[in-house]
Amino acid sequence: MEDLNRRLLRARDAMDRAYAEPLDVRAVAAVAHISPAHFSRCFRAVFGETPHRYLQRRRVERSMFLLRETDRSVTDVCFDVGFTSLGTFSRTFREIVGETPSGYRNGHRPIVVPTCVQMANTRPRSAAPVVTRSSRFGEASAEAVSLT
Amino acid sequence: MITKLNVASIYVLDKDEALDFYVNKLGLEKGNDVRQGSYRWLTVRVPGEGGTEISLEQPGPPLHDEATADRLRELIAKGALNGLVFITDNARELYETLKARGVTDFTQEPTDHFYGTDMGLRDPFGNPIRILQQGNVPQDATA
Numbered sequence: 001m002e003d004l005n006r007r008l009l010r011a012r013d014a015m016d017r018a019y020a021e022p023l024d025v026r027a028v029a030a031v032a033h034i035s036p037a038h039f040s041r042c043f044r045a046v047f048g049e050t051p052h053r054y055l056q057r058r059r060v061e062r063s064m065f066l067l068r069e070t071d072r073s074v075t076d077v078c079f080d081v082g083f084t085s086l087g088t089f090s091r092t093f094r095e096i097v098g099e100t101p102s103g104y105r106n107g108h109r110p111i112v113v114p115t116c117v118q119m120a121n122t123r124p125r126s127a128a129p130v131v132t133r134s135s136r137f138g139e140a141s142a143e144a145v146s147l148t
Numbered sequence: 149m150i151t152k153l154n155v156a157s158i159y160v161l162d163k164d165e166a167l168d169f170y171v172n173k174l175g176l177e178k179g180n181d182v183r184q185g186s187y188r189w190l191t192v193r194v195p196g197e198g199g200t201e202i203s204l205e206q207p208g209p210p211l212h213d214e215a216t217a218d219r220l221r222e223l224i225a226k227g228a229l230n231g232l233v234f235i236t237d238n239a240r241e242l243y244e245t246l247k248a249r250g251v252t253d254f255t256q257e258p259t260d261h262f263y264g265t266d267m268g269l270r271d272p273f274g275n276p277i278r279i280l281q282q283g284n285v286p287q288d289a290t291a
Contacts, residue, residue, distance in 0.1 A: 001218070002161060002273075005225035009274050012227070013255045046226055115261055116268060116278055 007032040019058045020082045061123040067105040074101045096124045157203040161273045166204045231276035239265040239281035
């Protein structure tokens with residue numbers, strides 16, 4: 001159990017580190033040395049959400065950071081954090097945060113705590129319904145593998 | 149008035165492996181290593197005088213029943229427990245040193261912030277470790 005958890009944590013760390021890059025479930029599952037289908041089940045059992053949702057929340061958290069702390073356009077922020085479609089980004093952001101990216105930017109100013117603390121504690125956990133239709137991590141080029 | 153933080157504890161899954169990592173990889177020094185019966189009081193610390201002892205503790209009896217110890221081990225391995233934050237005088241140099249010593253579980257490469265340059269890694273068991281170089285980022289540094 002510890003060994004499995006440790007490997008799943010290594011895969012989760014890989015998402016936290018490489019959220020801005022195209023990631024598919026195969027690549028992340030490979031970090032844990034687990035088959036993709038088994039990986040998603042195990043990940044959900046240990047961390048309480050699918051790897052797809054974990055990565056979405058990480059990307060949205062990083063986009064919230066960039067919207068607060070920088071002047072980059074919403075479109076630039078969308079691509080900065082690993083989304084490849086502005087529509088997917090805006091929809092996902094709204095589902096998780098409850099407002100649009102530009103609405104969020106207008107209402108929030110920079111937070112003065114270390115980035116690692118922000119990443120650990122401000123990744124959004126809203127009650128947004130889990131979207132099951134997505135079969136990818138959000139990249140058009142990624143192989144279609146069910147993540148849910 | 150309290151004058152010092154003397155001992156802080158973290159849970160590890162194996163004391164020998166922890167000692168090897170924290171001393172030979174991370175560069176701390178061994179503090180106490182005392183056995184009393186089956187208990188081993190094992191600490192590491194930042195080299196130099198007067199530092200806080202970091203006690204390396206293993207879940208298990210007599211402090212924990214087996215079910216509790218099992219749960220703690222699972223929590224450690226999934227990264228759910230808190231770790232340590234260290235200060236360095238040169239984050240990028242240390243990053244290269246750690247890589248050369250075989251450290252692979254970095255969670256973040258050295259990154260510049262307004263409060264300094266920091267990096268993240270995990271110990272062999274899943275505990276998070278942050279290392280920060282405080283102060284203004286030098287002009288020649290890159291993100």
